[in-house]
Amino acid sequence: IAGITQAPTSQILAAGRRMTLRCTQDMRHNAMYWYRQDLGLGLRLIHYSNTAGTTGKGEVPDGYSVSRANTDDFPLTLASAVPSQTSVYFCASSEGRQGSDEQFFGPGTRLTVL
Amino acid sequence: GQNIDQPTEMTATEGAIVQINCTYQTSGFNGLFWYQQHAGEAPTFLSYNVLDGLEEKGRFSSFLSRSKGYSYLLLKELQMKDSASYLCAVREGDYKLSFGAGTTVTVRA
Numbered sequence: 713i714a715g716i717t718q719a720p721t722s723q724i725l726a727a728g729r730r731m732t733l734r735c736t737q738d739m740r741h742n743a744m745y746w747y748r749q750d751l752g753l754g755l756r757l758i759h760y761s762n763t764a765g766t767t768g769k770g771e772v773p774d775g776y777s778v779s780r781a782n783t784d785d786f787p788l789t790l791a792s793a794v795p796s797q798t799s800v801y802f803c804a805s806s807e808g809r810q811g812s813d814e815q816f817f818g819p820g821t822r823l824t825v826l
Numbered sequence: 827g828q829n830i831d832q833p834t835e836m837t838a839t840e841g842a843i844v845q846i847n848c849t850y851q852t853s854g855f856n857g858l859f860w861y862q863q864h865a866g867e868a869p870t871f872l873s874y875n876v877l878d879g880l881e882e883k884g885r886f887s888s889f890l891s892r893s894k895g896y897s898y899l900l901l902k903e904l905q906m907k908d909s910a911s912y913l914c915a916v917r918e919g920d921y922k923l924s925f926g927a928g929t930t931v932t933v934r935a
Contacts, residue, residue, distance in 0.1 A: 743921045743922075745922060747925075752927060753927060754913065754925045754926055754927035754928050755869070755913065755915075755925040756925070757922055757923070757924070760921075760922050762920060762921060768922075770922065771924070802868060802869070806921060808921050809921075810856075811857075811874075811876070812857075812874040813857075813917075813921055814859075814871040814874070815859075815869075815871065815923065816871075817868035817869050817870070818868060819867075819868055820868055
């Protein structure tokens with residue numbers, strides 16, 4: 713069982729280019745999330761999805777878009793990358809229930825925009 | 827939204843106890859989580875509190891006071907492998923979390 717995977721592991725991207733970060737989970741979790749992590753700022757939520765077919769904006773959604781066509785996949789797209797989007801991106805998933813709804817995190821994608 | 831504060835860094839000796847405090851302000855509290863994150867790795871779940879009081883899980887314990895907007899994570903019998911960042915996160919409403927900036931704990935021999 714892989715859990716939650718992300719691709720690519722790392723990427724260097726020229727400013728203005730389009731980029732899609734991939735995230736796949738095999739735990740049949742309803743909820744999925746995208747975070748970025750920057751030094752001194754912690755994890756900040758970009759977008760989330762409570763169930764397949766629905767998405768919502770998090771704390772820092774500008775410049776990013778997501779889709780949730782099925783339960784397993786939750787890709788994050790940067791339409792036109794800018795240097796301020798240089799960060800480590802984590803995808804996470806959870807069952808999507810009340811109580812101890814533990815989030816499981818993928819290994820992360822380190823993105824550098826030049 | 828939330829305002830979540832925790833110390834930036836803490837240092838302790840192997841075998842000792844360290845307490846990491848977290849204060850938060852929220853309009854609709856629905857649970858507090860602690861995660862551990864080793865350098866270069868993904869966060870992993872440690873604990874969950876939704877009612878006031880202490881939750882104990884082995885060497886780690888987490889405390890919550892909802893009226894004070896306060897939690898702490900207690901790490902006992904520190905080991906070198908406990909050197910990591912510890913993230914406090916608050917859930918407000920449905921399932922999504924808001925995280926503090928994290929506390930980096932360094933365990934010295």
